[in-house]
Amino acid sequence: MGRLQRFGLIGAPSAQLVAQRAARLQRHSGLALAVFLPLHFWLLAQSLKGSGALDYALAWTRPAPVRLAEVVLVSALAFHVAGGIRLMLIEFFACHEFQKNLFVISCGFATAAGLLFALNDF
Amino acid sequence: MLDVAVWRGTTEGSFEHFDVPRSDSQTVLDVVTYIQRHLDTTLAYRFSCRVGVCGSCAMKVNGVARWTCRTHVSSVAGDGHLEIAPLDHLPRLRDLVCDMTPFFEKWTRAGGAFVPFEPPETTVKRGFAAIDPLSQKRLEAEAGIECIGCGVCYSECDTVGRLPEYLGPAALNRAWTLTNDERDGRGASRLRAVAGDAGCHSCHTQMSCSERCPKRLTPAASIAGLKRASALAALRGKL
Amino acid sequence: MTHPSRETWLWLIHRGSAVAMLPFVAGHLILMMLTVRSGLSAADILGRTQGSVSLVAYYGFFVLFVSVHAALGLRTELAEKLGWRGNRLDLAAATMGLLLLATGGRAVWAVYSVSA
């Protein structure tokens, strides 16, 4: 049994799979946020043309699929932050045990943030 | 009987199936040896010590890199199937044999050689270096010193796959043990060797290497150490 | 293998900007949970932000940190995915960072200066 598994909450799935998944999620959530940011900025900058223009742009964010994308982005942000803290714990404080638990917690945090946002939004 | 699929060929090639009888305490290396001795003498593979010391027998077993001499069939082939392939991220020479040259070249590039801080004559005159076994540095070195150079971590590291020049966990782990060796004199120049654009800062710290190292080392922790050490050196203007 | 000092500094800045952003992201997450509740409208947003120096400072720093952090993250991605190296890589990263900074700064200015 691997070191990570010994300290993991979940016994069965290979901790390495978790490691690869965590790496991929960290990367993809970051990428998604980086792509989203210019859109976010563009939308807010619409107010330069007056608050009517901002309202017009905001209307585009109200269809359900866009709201769903927002929920995903909120989760991505929460995951990226929690996963980033996890990484920096290893890098700066040499805390390299409990990683699987911390990964599970990051996922939980991301889901919770997404749900909370969805509940408030829908 | 075990159903064993073995990689034949080089980069081009395919899996060949063999039936191998089960036996007690059988290791994956025993299975490969059985095939080579009884079923197909042309099968190429590598091993030496058979007891987990030399690091030459690493292969991918059911998709995961392992030291085959210390991997029991019972622990990896519950369903009676084995798939044995050469390690990832290394040129394939033939069948299960990889060319380890790039792997060890990276050890050299990462400053993997011990460089005494004083000429040997001086050391002889002065007597052996006294290292406190409980000093922080000695403990750091201790944690990474038992590497057998098997290449399991290198094969399992995603970053090596994405960034082929990346020095990889084993070479960086070696550099970290030397960074903590009080008799070593390379100092900041070794940090410069490991901190470049395919060095320690490219590591994503997701710990596949630490998870898979058969010697239970934590290369990811060593690499984090190198990141901190090089960052400190940079902050002090010494990198 | 090149530029150990550059790579080390960029690593430090990437992680440093991440740490610096933590309180901002926490604030942003909480704020958006609260505000999305009432439904988003220009009047709501601009009513909160317009003329508020503290909010403009908050979002200004946030934009600065996120631009740096995202540019460095994208730099890694370009190096790994597209194999870019050297000056081309650094120019691309700098361009993305500056673009984010400019568009972000413009957005902050917009919500600060325009009245509802």
Ligand code: SF4
């Ligand atoms: S922690 Fe770093 S060296 Fe280890 S497998 Fe991951 S990327 Fe590779």
Ligand code: SF4
């Ligand atoms: S660090 Fe572990 S897995 Fe990597 S080469 Fe050394 S012994 Fe093998």
Ligand code: FES
């Ligand atoms: S044969 Fe030496 S480690 Fe396996």
